[in-house]
Amino acid sequence: MAEKIDTPVRRTRSDGERSRAAILAAASKLATVDGLEGLTIGRLADHIGMSKSGLYAHFGSKEELQLATIASAEEVFDADVVDPAEDAVPGLDRLQTLADRFMVHVESGVFPGGCFFASVLGEFDTRPGRVRDRVAAFMGGWTRRLREQAVEAQARGQIDEGEDIDQLVFEIQSSLLLANTLWVLTESPEVFERARTAISGRIARSRRN
Amino acid sequence: MAEKIDTPVRRTRSDGERSRAAILAAASKLATVDGLEGLTIGRLADHIGMSKSGLYAHFGSKEELQLATIASAEEVFDADVVDPAEDAVPGLDRLQTLADRFMVHVESGVFPGGCFFASVLGEFDTRPGRVRDRVAAFMGGWTRRLREQAVEAQARGQIDEGEDIDQLVFEIQSSLLLANTLWVLTESPEVFERARTAISGRIARSRRN
Numbered sequence: 217m218a219e220k221i222d223t224p225v226r227r228t229r230s231d232g233e234r235s236r237a238a239i240l241a242a243a244s245k246l247a248t249v250d251g252l253e254g255l256t257i258g259r260l261a262d263h264i265g266m267s268k269s270g271l272y273a274h275f276g277s278k279e280e281l282q283l284a285t286i287a288s289a290e291e292v293f294d295a296d297v298v299d300p301a302e303d304a305v306p307g308l309d310r311l312q313t314l315a316d317r318f319m320v321h322v323e324s325g326v327f328p329g330g331c332f333f334a335s336v337l338g339e340f341d342t343r344p345g346r347v348r349d350r351v352a353a354f355m356g357g358w359t360r361r362l363r364e365q366a367v368e369a370q371a372r373g374q375i376d377e378g379e380d381i382d383q384l385v386f387e388i389q390s391s392l393l394l395a396n397t398l399w400v401l402t403e404s405p406e407v408f409e410r411a412r413t414a415i416s417g418r419i420a421r422s423r424r425n
Numbered sequence: 426m427a428e429k430i431d432t433p434v435r436r437t438r439s440d441g442e443r444s445r446a447a448i449l450a451a452a453s454k455l456a457t458v459d460g461l462e463g464l465t466i467g468r469l470a471d472h473i474g475m476s477k478s479g480l481y482a483h484f485g486s487k488e489e490l491q492l493a494t495i496a497s498a499e500e501v502f503d504a505d506v507v508d509p510a511e512d513a514v515p516g517l518d519r520l521q522t523l524a525d526r527f528m529v530h531v532e533s534g535v536f537p538g539g540c541f542f543a544s545v546l547g548e549f550d551t552r553p554g555r556v557r558d559r560v561a562a563f564m565g566g567w568t569r570r571l572r573e574q575a576v577e578a579q580a581r582g583q584i585d586e587g588e589d590i591d592q593l594v595f596e597i598q599s600s601l602l603l604a605n606t607l608w609v610l611t612e613s614p615e616v617f618e619r620a621r622t623a624i625s626g627r628i629a630r631s632r633r634n
Contacts, residue, residue: 248551251462251548253460329550329551334547337610338548339460339547339548341609341610342457382619383619386600386603386620386623387600390600390602391595391599393599393602393603393606394598394603397543397546400550401546401550401564407595410592410595411599414595414599
């Protein structure tokens, strides 16, 4: 899947910003293949044809490069998943839109290794430090985002008042995670249908408890 | 969690075998922390206090060490998960036992990074080669094992004949995967309760379709 790595950066920016953004776009794609720990300034410099000294001028250290790469991946996630869901009605509609957009984002191949955060979490879950904290914070924020919409759906009467919201969110997230894992492994779009069926079935049951 | 890495090997063997088994037990634990790609003969030699030349005599190459480490992790998985399920009645009982034993295995901390195969899959899913093929084969085998018991449960009338077996297996696996991921991240046993609730609820629904 290496050919997917060199797709261009998405947004137009000033020259200095574009340079940094282009570096980080390449870095975030590479990190889902080689790992974020494998993302050394030397390897990235080789990959994008830039000097190591030029990269040091941008980032200073490997950890700063890793943290900047995470921030860049989060911008992509927001543009692909979070921002479009803002157009949906709060509650059940927005909850389902977040889940759908996540799958569209993964299937798009913007990151060759699937969800950037799932990929990096598997790598850093046992390595205490700023990178792990940053990825864990993202995961917590994503869970809260889904939860907020489930709570809103309950307040609007779209979900039964007896429903255990945290259980519902766990089950939605589990389908999204397995779909991501199996997609990277098999590249079979069927996995997204499985997840959509699981999620819509689970939400339907939360309405008739 | 590094203190968990040096727990002793489980079975008694002849001296030559024990030595190899002890090396691989340490290697498989280390691989769930540093990654299987980070498992070089030099790093493992440092970790277990053995000479690099001694390790080369055992394994010859990094790839052979990686493949032997995977085989060792599979032995642990079989002893923890697969073998105990053989005592359960085929069908629904064995399906639930496989899921339960998987969670006991993860929570036991035998691998500091949770499920060895989930950990290594996240690392190798984008790296074609013998290691990826071996891990993908394990994943396929585990899925088939769950599926066989679901099919048997359907044949025994424990699951409705209209149930989509592959969908049921997807949903069981998704709960197990998220529980593993969240356990490594949070070390909160609550995640296993969430997964048990999801799986028992899903199976209950498959009985009254």
